[in-house]
Amino acid sequence: MISVIIAAFNAAATIDRCISSIDVAKKSHEIELIVIDDGSKDETARLLHRWESDRAWITVKYQKNSGVADARNTGLDIATGNYIVFIDADDTIDDWYFDFVIAQVIDRDIEMLAFGHKRIMLDGSVIERHNISAEYSRQDIESLQLRVTENRNIYWYVTTKVYSKSLIADLRFNCDVKLGEDGIFNIECLDKANHLSVVPDCPYNYYENATSMTSLQYKPGLLESIEADYKARVRIHDWSISATEKQVLLSDFARSYIEHMLPYLLNNLAHIQMRKRHAELIKIRQSFVYQNCLLHYHQQHPARGIRILISCFSRHWYVMTLVFLQLSWTKAKVKRHV
Known part of the structure:
Protein backbone atom coordinates (compact mmCIF):
# COMPACT_ATOMS: atom_id res chain seq x y z
CA MET A 1 0.00 0.00 0.00
CA GLU A 208 3.17 28.29 -9.28
CA ASN A 209 0.78 30.69 -7.53
CA ALA A 210 0.68 34.28 -6.36
CA THR A 211 2.05 33.39 -2.92
CA SER A 212 4.93 31.22 -4.14
CA MET A 213 8.45 32.17 -3.08
CA THR A 214 9.12 32.93 -6.74
CA SER A 215 6.14 35.27 -7.08
CA LEU A 216 6.20 39.04 -6.74
CA GLN A 217 4.15 39.17 -3.54
CA TYR A 218 5.39 40.42 -0.16
CA LYS A 219 6.52 37.63 2.19
CA PRO A 220 5.74 38.62 5.82
CA GLY A 221 8.13 37.40 8.51
CA LEU A 222 10.59 36.19 5.90
CA LEU A 223 13.78 37.00 7.84
CA GLU A 224 12.48 35.29 10.97
CA SER A 225 11.57 32.21 8.90
CA ILE A 226 15.04 32.07 7.38
CA GLU A 227 16.64 32.41 10.82
CA ALA A 228 14.52 29.52 12.15
CA ASP A 229 15.52 27.39 9.17
CA TYR A 230 19.21 28.20 9.73
CA LYS A 231 19.05 27.23 13.41
CA ALA A 232 17.29 23.96 12.58
CA ARG A 233 19.89 23.05 9.95
CA VAL A 234 22.73 23.74 12.37
CA ARG A 235 21.09 21.40 14.90
CA ILE A 236 20.46 18.46 12.59
CA HIS A 237 23.73 18.30 10.65
CA ASP A 238 26.48 16.01 11.83
CA TRP A 239 29.38 18.28 12.84
CA SER A 240 31.64 15.44 14.04
CA ILE A 241 33.45 15.60 10.73
CA SER A 242 36.94 16.55 9.59
CA ALA A 243 38.03 20.17 9.34
CA THR A 244 38.01 19.92 5.54
CA GLU A 245 34.48 18.50 5.47
CA LYS A 246 33.33 21.16 7.89
CA GLN A 247 34.55 23.89 5.54
CA VAL A 248 32.64 22.27 2.67
CA LEU A 249 29.49 22.25 4.80
CA LEU A 250 29.93 25.86 5.95
CA SER A 251 30.49 26.93 2.36
CA ASP A 252 27.28 25.15 1.37
CA PHE A 253 25.41 26.96 4.15
CA ALA A 254 26.77 30.28 2.86
CA ARG A 255 25.72 29.57 -0.70
CA SER A 256 22.22 28.57 0.39
CA TYR A 257 21.45 31.62 2.52
CA ILE A 258 23.29 34.17 0.39
CA GLU A 259 22.61 33.08 -3.17
CA HIS A 260 19.14 31.61 -2.72
CA MET A 261 17.57 33.27 0.34
CA LEU A 262 19.10 36.76 0.29
CA PRO A 263 17.57 37.78 -3.09
CA TYR A 264 14.09 37.09 -1.69
CA LEU A 265 14.84 39.19 1.40
CA LEU A 266 16.14 42.05 -0.72
CA ASN A 267 13.20 41.91 -3.13
CA ASN A 268 10.87 41.99 -0.13
CA LEU A 269 12.08 45.56 0.45
CA ALA A 270 10.24 46.65 -2.69
CA HIS A 271 6.95 46.11 -0.86
CA ILE A 272 7.65 48.31 2.18
CA GLN A 273 7.76 52.09 2.50
CA MET A 274 10.89 53.64 1.03
CA ARG A 275 11.79 55.38 4.30
CA LYS A 276 11.86 52.02 6.09
CA ARG A 277 14.05 50.17 3.59
CA HIS A 278 17.41 51.32 4.94
CA ALA A 279 16.64 50.18 8.49
CA GLU A 280 15.26 46.86 7.26
CA LEU A 281 18.36 46.29 5.13
CA ILE A 282 20.59 46.88 8.17
CA LYS A 283 18.46 44.42 10.16
CA ILE A 284 19.01 41.76 7.50
CA ARG A 285 22.76 42.40 7.37
CA GLN A 286 23.06 42.21 11.14
CA SER A 287 21.16 38.93 11.37
CA PHE A 288 23.31 36.10 12.73
CA VAL A 289 22.56 34.21 9.51
CA TYR A 290 24.48 36.69 7.38
CA GLN A 291 27.07 37.51 10.01
CA ASN A 292 28.00 33.83 9.95
CA CYS A 293 27.48 32.95 6.29
CA LEU A 294 29.39 35.86 4.75
CA LEU A 295 32.53 34.64 6.52
CA HIS A 296 32.39 31.44 4.49
CA TYR A 297 31.11 32.71 1.15
CA HIS A 298 33.74 32.48 -1.58
CA GLN A 299 31.61 31.68 -4.63
CA GLN A 300 31.00 33.84 -7.68
CA HIS A 301 27.31 34.00 -8.59
CA PRO A 302 26.84 33.55 -12.36
CA ALA A 303 24.50 36.58 -12.57
CA ARG A 304 26.46 39.86 -12.57
CA GLY A 305 23.62 41.80 -10.94
CA ILE A 306 23.40 39.35 -8.04
CA ARG A 307 27.19 39.48 -7.61
CA ILE A 308 27.04 43.27 -7.31
CA LEU A 309 24.21 43.12 -4.77
CA ILE A 310 26.02 40.52 -2.66
CA SER A 311 29.22 42.57 -2.76
CA CYS A 312 27.50 45.80 -1.70
CA PHE A 313 25.47 44.05 0.97
CA SER A 314 28.48 42.27 2.46
CA ARG A 315 30.46 45.54 2.67
CA HIS A 316 27.64 47.38 4.48
CA TRP A 317 27.18 49.65 1.45
CA TYR A 318 23.50 50.06 2.17
CA VAL A 319 22.83 53.09 -0.04
CA MET A 320 24.50 51.42 -3.02
CA THR A 321 22.59 48.20 -2.35
CA LEU A 322 19.29 50.08 -2.40
CA VAL A 323 20.27 51.94 -5.57
CA PHE A 324 21.02 48.69 -7.40
CA LEU A 325 17.82 47.15 -6.08
CA GLN A 326 15.77 50.09 -7.32
CA LEU A 327 17.34 49.78 -10.75
CA SER A 328 16.55 46.06 -10.88
CA TRP A 329 12.93 46.65 -9.77
CA THR A 330 12.47 49.34 -12.41
CA LYS A 331 13.95 47.13 -15.11
CA ALA A 332 11.74 44.20 -14.10
CA LYS A 333 8.63 46.42 -14.06
CA VAL A 334 9.37 47.72 -17.57
CA LYS A 335 9.97 44.16 -18.81
CA ARG A 336 6.61 42.97 -17.42
CA HIS A 337 4.77 45.73 -19.26
CA VAL A 338 6.48 45.30 -22.61
Whole structure:
Protein backbone atom coordinates (compact mmCIF):
# COMPACT_ATOMS: atom_id res chain seq x y z
CA MET A 1 0.00 0.00 0.00
CA ILE A 2 1.02 3.58 -0.70
CA SER A 3 -0.10 6.32 1.68
CA VAL A 4 -0.67 9.73 0.10
CA ILE A 5 -0.67 12.70 2.49
CA ILE A 6 -2.11 16.11 1.59
CA ALA A 7 -2.07 19.13 3.91
CA ALA A 8 -4.90 21.44 2.85
CA PHE A 9 -5.51 24.99 4.02
CA ASN A 10 -8.08 27.19 2.26
CA ALA A 11 -7.64 25.00 -0.81
CA ALA A 12 -11.18 25.17 -2.19
CA ALA A 13 -9.98 26.56 -5.52
CA THR A 14 -7.63 23.65 -6.23
CA ILE A 15 -8.44 20.64 -4.04
CA ASP A 16 -10.87 19.05 -6.52
CA ARG A 17 -8.28 19.31 -9.29
CA CYS A 18 -5.67 17.73 -7.03
CA ILE A 19 -7.77 14.81 -5.77
CA SER A 20 -9.25 14.19 -9.23
CA SER A 21 -5.74 13.61 -10.57
CA ILE A 22 -5.07 11.12 -7.76
CA ASP A 23 -8.40 9.40 -8.41
CA VAL A 24 -7.49 8.94 -12.09
CA ALA A 25 -3.97 7.73 -11.30
CA LYS A 26 -5.13 5.25 -8.62
CA LYS A 27 -6.54 2.73 -11.13
CA SER A 28 -6.51 -0.64 -9.33
CA HIS A 29 -3.58 0.17 -7.08
CA GLU A 30 -3.86 -0.16 -3.30
CA ILE A 31 -3.75 3.47 -2.23
CA GLU A 32 -4.89 5.35 0.86
CA LEU A 33 -5.30 9.10 0.62
CA ILE A 34 -5.11 11.06 3.87
CA VAL A 35 -6.12 14.71 3.65
CA ILE A 36 -5.60 17.00 6.64
CA ASP A 37 -7.82 20.08 6.61
CA ASP A 38 -5.61 22.48 8.55
CA GLY A 39 -8.36 24.78 9.85
CA SER A 40 -9.58 26.04 6.47
CA LYS A 41 -12.05 28.95 6.51
CA ASP A 42 -13.36 28.49 2.96
CA GLU A 43 -15.25 25.62 1.31
CA THR A 44 -12.39 23.12 1.63
CA ALA A 45 -14.10 21.07 4.36
CA ARG A 46 -17.32 20.69 2.35
CA LEU A 47 -15.44 19.56 -0.75
CA LEU A 48 -13.34 17.09 1.24
CA HIS A 49 -16.42 15.64 2.94
CA ARG A 50 -17.90 14.90 -0.49
CA TRP A 51 -14.74 13.09 -1.61
CA GLU A 52 -14.54 11.07 1.62
CA SER A 53 -18.20 10.06 1.27
CA ASP A 54 -17.70 8.87 -2.31
CA ARG A 55 -14.34 7.09 -1.95
CA ALA A 56 -13.65 4.49 0.75
CA TRP A 57 -9.90 4.89 0.29
CA ILE A 58 -9.97 8.59 1.24
CA THR A 59 -9.70 9.69 4.88
CA VAL A 60 -10.11 13.30 5.95
CA LYS A 61 -8.95 14.69 9.29
CA TYR A 62 -9.83 18.15 10.56
CA GLN A 63 -7.67 20.19 12.92
CA LYS A 64 -7.17 23.77 13.97
CA ASN A 65 -4.75 25.74 11.84
CA SER A 66 -1.24 24.72 12.87
CA GLY A 67 0.77 24.93 9.64
CA VAL A 68 1.78 22.51 6.93
CA ALA A 69 4.42 20.75 9.06
CA ASP A 70 1.95 19.85 11.81
CA ALA A 71 -0.69 18.81 9.27
CA ARG A 72 1.75 16.46 7.54
CA ASN A 73 2.74 15.04 10.93
CA THR A 74 -0.93 14.26 11.60
CA GLY A 75 -0.98 12.37 8.32
CA LEU A 76 2.20 10.47 9.21
CA ASP A 77 0.71 9.48 12.56
CA ILE A 78 -2.18 7.63 10.90
CA ALA A 79 -0.60 6.44 7.62
CA THR A 80 -0.59 2.66 7.27
CA GLY A 81 1.16 2.27 3.91
CA ASN A 82 4.56 0.73 3.40
CA TYR A 83 5.50 3.79 1.35
CA ILE A 84 4.66 7.45 1.88
CA VAL A 85 4.27 10.28 -0.65
CA PHE A 86 3.26 13.91 -0.16
CA ILE A 87 1.19 15.95 -2.60
CA ASP A 88 0.39 19.64 -2.18
CA ALA A 89 -3.27 20.65 -2.36
CA ASP A 90 -2.71 23.02 -5.29
CA ASP A 91 -0.71 20.53 -7.38
CA THR A 92 -1.55 17.46 -9.47
CA ILE A 93 -0.02 14.16 -10.54
CA ASP A 94 0.01 12.47 -13.96
CA ASP A 95 -2.12 9.39 -14.57
CA TRP A 96 0.99 7.17 -14.57
CA TYR A 97 2.24 8.40 -11.17
CA PHE A 98 1.42 5.26 -9.15
CA ASP A 99 2.49 2.94 -11.97
CA PHE A 100 5.83 4.74 -11.81
CA VAL A 101 6.09 4.62 -7.99
CA ILE A 102 5.41 0.89 -7.90
CA ALA A 103 7.91 0.13 -10.65
CA GLN A 104 10.65 2.37 -9.26
CA VAL A 105 10.29 1.86 -5.52
CA ILE A 106 8.16 -1.09 -4.47
CA ASP A 107 9.39 -3.54 -7.09
CA ARG A 108 13.01 -2.51 -6.41
CA ASP A 109 12.63 -2.25 -2.59
CA ILE A 110 14.06 1.31 -2.47
CA GLU A 111 14.31 3.25 0.80
CA MET A 112 14.01 6.71 -0.75
CA LEU A 113 13.40 7.89 -4.31
CA ALA A 114 13.83 11.39 -5.78
CA PHE A 115 12.15 12.18 -9.10
CA GLY A 116 11.63 15.27 -11.27
CA HIS A 117 8.63 17.56 -11.69
CA LYS A 118 6.90 19.81 -14.14
CA ARG A 119 6.54 23.46 -13.12
CA ILE A 120 3.32 25.10 -14.34
CA MET A 121 4.02 28.84 -14.44
CA LEU A 122 1.54 31.66 -13.84
CA ASP A 123 1.38 32.35 -17.59
CA GLY A 124 0.54 28.70 -18.32
CA SER A 125 3.96 27.75 -19.65
CA VAL A 126 5.49 24.45 -18.51
CA ILE A 127 9.07 23.87 -17.43
CA GLU A 128 10.27 20.30 -16.90
CA ARG A 129 12.81 19.83 -14.14
CA HIS A 130 14.54 16.52 -14.81
CA ASN A 131 17.07 14.91 -12.50
CA ILE A 132 20.20 13.11 -13.61
CA SER A 133 19.87 9.39 -12.86
CA ALA A 134 22.01 8.26 -9.94
CA GLU A 135 22.22 5.60 -7.26
CA TYR A 136 23.77 6.65 -3.93
CA SER A 137 25.22 4.31 -1.32
CA ARG A 138 25.59 5.18 2.38
CA GLN A 139 29.08 6.57 1.72
CA ASP A 140 27.77 8.65 -1.19
CA ILE A 141 24.96 10.02 0.97
CA GLU A 142 27.41 11.18 3.63
CA SER A 143 29.09 13.27 0.95
CA LEU A 144 25.72 14.59 -0.27
CA GLN A 145 24.90 15.80 3.25
CA LEU A 146 27.76 18.29 2.98
CA ARG A 147 26.37 19.75 -0.26
CA VAL A 148 22.67 20.32 0.27
CA THR A 149 22.48 23.45 -1.88
CA GLU A 150 24.40 21.89 -4.74
CA ASN A 151 21.94 18.97 -4.67
CA ARG A 152 18.77 20.94 -4.03
CA ASN A 153 16.75 18.70 -6.40
CA ILE A 154 17.21 16.05 -3.71
CA TYR A 155 16.69 18.21 -0.65
CA TRP A 156 14.28 21.05 -1.36
CA TYR A 157 10.98 19.21 -1.81
CA VAL A 158 9.13 16.31 -0.21
CA THR A 159 6.53 16.25 -2.99
CA THR A 160 9.08 14.82 -5.44
CA LYS A 161 10.08 11.96 -3.17
CA VAL A 162 8.89 8.52 -2.15
CA TYR A 163 9.79 7.35 1.36
CA SER A 164 9.66 3.86 2.79
CA LYS A 165 7.65 3.79 6.00
CA SER A 166 10.51 2.01 7.76
CA LEU A 167 12.87 4.91 6.95
CA ILE A 168 10.67 7.69 8.34
CA ALA A 169 8.72 5.82 11.01
CA ASP A 170 10.16 7.93 13.86
CA LEU A 171 10.71 11.15 11.90
CA ARG A 172 8.41 14.16 11.89
CA PHE A 173 8.45 17.64 10.36
CA ASN A 174 9.83 20.48 12.49
CA CYS A 175 6.80 22.64 13.34
CA ASP A 176 9.01 25.57 14.35
CA VAL A 177 10.28 25.94 10.78
CA LYS A 178 7.85 27.74 8.46
CA LEU A 179 10.21 28.00 5.49
CA GLY A 180 12.45 25.14 4.38
CA GLU A 181 10.79 22.43 6.47
CA ASP A 182 11.06 20.07 3.49
CA GLY A 183 14.84 20.42 3.42
CA ILE A 184 15.14 19.78 7.16
CA PHE A 185 13.02 16.64 6.82
CA ASN A 186 15.03 15.31 3.88
CA ILE A 187 18.36 15.89 5.63
CA GLU A 188 17.08 13.87 8.59
CA CYS A 189 15.81 11.13 6.27
CA LEU A 190 19.15 10.82 4.54
CA ASP A 191 20.93 10.69 7.89
CA LYS A 192 19.27 7.29 8.24
CA ALA A 193 19.17 6.06 4.65
CA ASN A 194 21.54 3.47 3.22
CA HIS A 195 20.40 3.91 -0.36
CA LEU A 196 18.95 6.78 -2.39
CA SER A 197 17.74 6.41 -5.97
CA VAL A 198 17.41 9.48 -8.22
CA VAL A 199 15.53 9.31 -11.54
CA PRO A 200 14.70 11.89 -14.25
CA ASP A 201 10.96 11.13 -14.66
CA CYS A 202 8.52 14.02 -14.01
CA PRO A 203 5.12 12.63 -12.91
CA TYR A 204 4.39 15.55 -10.53
CA ASN A 205 2.96 18.93 -11.54
CA TYR A 206 3.84 21.93 -9.39
CA TYR A 207 1.60 24.94 -9.97
CA GLU A 208 3.17 28.29 -9.28
CA ASN A 209 0.78 30.69 -7.53
CA ALA A 210 0.68 34.28 -6.36
CA THR A 211 2.05 33.39 -2.92
CA SER A 212 4.93 31.22 -4.14
CA MET A 213 8.45 32.17 -3.08
CA THR A 214 9.12 32.93 -6.74
CA SER A 215 6.14 35.27 -7.08
CA LEU A 216 6.20 39.04 -6.74
CA GLN A 217 4.15 39.17 -3.54
CA TYR A 218 5.39 40.42 -0.16
CA LYS A 219 6.52 37.63 2.19
CA PRO A 220 5.74 38.62 5.82
CA GLY A 221 8.13 37.40 8.51
CA LEU A 222 10.59 36.19 5.90
CA LEU A 223 13.78 37.00 7.84
CA GLU A 224 12.48 35.29 10.97
CA SER A 225 11.57 32.21 8.90
CA ILE A 226 15.04 32.07 7.38
CA GLU A 227 16.64 32.41 10.82
CA ALA A 228 14.52 29.52 12.15
CA ASP A 229 15.52 27.39 9.17
CA TYR A 230 19.21 28.20 9.73
CA LYS A 231 19.05 27.23 13.41
CA ALA A 232 17.29 23.96 12.58
CA ARG A 233 19.89 23.05 9.95
CA VAL A 234 22.73 23.74 12.37
CA ARG A 235 21.09 21.40 14.90
CA ILE A 236 20.46 18.46 12.59
CA HIS A 237 23.73 18.30 10.65
CA ASP A 238 26.48 16.01 11.83
CA TRP A 239 29.38 18.28 12.84
CA SER A 240 31.64 15.44 14.04
CA ILE A 241 33.45 15.60 10.73
CA SER A 242 36.94 16.55 9.59
CA ALA A 243 38.03 20.17 9.34
CA THR A 244 38.01 19.92 5.54
CA GLU A 245 34.48 18.50 5.47
CA LYS A 246 33.33 21.16 7.89
CA GLN A 247 34.55 23.89 5.54
CA VAL A 248 32.64 22.27 2.67
CA LEU A 249 29.49 22.25 4.80
CA LEU A 250 29.93 25.86 5.95
CA SER A 251 30.49 26.93 2.36
CA ASP A 252 27.28 25.15 1.37
CA PHE A 253 25.41 26.96 4.15
CA ALA A 254 26.77 30.28 2.86
CA ARG A 255 25.72 29.57 -0.70
CA SER A 256 22.22 28.57 0.39
CA TYR A 257 21.45 31.62 2.52
CA ILE A 258 23.29 34.17 0.39
CA GLU A 259 22.61 33.08 -3.17
CA HIS A 260 19.14 31.61 -2.72
CA MET A 261 17.57 33.27 0.34
CA LEU A 262 19.10 36.76 0.29
CA PRO A 263 17.57 37.78 -3.09
CA TYR A 264 14.09 37.09 -1.69
CA LEU A 265 14.84 39.19 1.40
CA LEU A 266 16.14 42.05 -0.72
CA ASN A 267 13.20 41.91 -3.13
CA ASN A 268 10.87 41.99 -0.13
CA LEU A 269 12.08 45.56 0.45
CA ALA A 270 10.24 46.65 -2.69
CA HIS A 271 6.95 46.11 -0.86
CA ILE A 272 7.65 48.31 2.18
CA GLN A 273 7.76 52.09 2.50
CA MET A 274 10.89 53.64 1.03
CA ARG A 275 11.79 55.38 4.30
CA LYS A 276 11.86 52.02 6.09
CA ARG A 277 14.05 50.17 3.59
CA HIS A 278 17.41 51.32 4.94
CA ALA A 279 16.64 50.18 8.49
CA GLU A 280 15.26 46.86 7.26
CA LEU A 281 18.36 46.29 5.13
CA ILE A 282 20.59 46.88 8.17
CA LYS A 283 18.46 44.42 10.16
CA ILE A 284 19.01 41.76 7.50
CA ARG A 285 22.76 42.40 7.37
CA GLN A 286 23.06 42.21 11.14
CA SER A 287 21.16 38.93 11.37
CA PHE A 288 23.31 36.10 12.73
CA VAL A 289 22.56 34.21 9.51
CA TYR A 290 24.48 36.69 7.38
CA GLN A 291 27.07 37.51 10.01
CA ASN A 292 28.00 33.83 9.95
CA CYS A 293 27.48 32.95 6.29
CA LEU A 294 29.39 35.86 4.75
CA LEU A 295 32.53 34.64 6.52
CA HIS A 296 32.39 31.44 4.49
CA TYR A 297 31.11 32.71 1.15
CA HIS A 298 33.74 32.48 -1.58
CA GLN A 299 31.61 31.68 -4.63
CA GLN A 300 31.00 33.84 -7.68
CA HIS A 301 27.31 34.00 -8.59
CA PRO A 302 26.84 33.55 -12.36
CA ALA A 303 24.50 36.58 -12.57
CA ARG A 304 26.46 39.86 -12.57
CA GLY A 305 23.62 41.80 -10.94
CA ILE A 306 23.40 39.35 -8.04
CA ARG A 307 27.19 39.48 -7.61
CA ILE A 308 27.04 43.27 -7.31
CA LEU A 309 24.21 43.12 -4.77
CA ILE A 310 26.02 40.52 -2.66
CA SER A 311 29.22 42.57 -2.76
CA CYS A 312 27.50 45.80 -1.70
CA PHE A 313 25.47 44.05 0.97
CA SER A 314 28.48 42.27 2.46
CA ARG A 315 30.46 45.54 2.67
CA HIS A 316 27.64 47.38 4.48
CA TRP A 317 27.18 49.65 1.45
CA TYR A 318 23.50 50.06 2.17
CA VAL A 319 22.83 53.09 -0.04
CA MET A 320 24.50 51.42 -3.02
CA THR A 321 22.59 48.20 -2.35
CA LEU A 322 19.29 50.08 -2.40
CA VAL A 323 20.27 51.94 -5.57
CA PHE A 324 21.02 48.69 -7.40
CA LEU A 325 17.82 47.15 -6.08
CA GLN A 326 15.77 50.09 -7.32
CA LEU A 327 17.34 49.78 -10.75
CA SER A 328 16.55 46.06 -10.88
CA TRP A 329 12.93 46.65 -9.77
CA THR A 330 12.47 49.34 -12.41
CA LYS A 331 13.95 47.13 -15.11
CA ALA A 332 11.74 44.20 -14.10
CA LYS A 333 8.63 46.42 -14.06
CA VAL A 334 9.37 47.72 -17.57
CA LYS A 335 9.97 44.16 -18.81
CA ARG A 336 6.61 42.97 -17.42
CA HIS A 337 4.77 45.73 -19.26
CA VAL A 338 6.48 45.30 -22.61
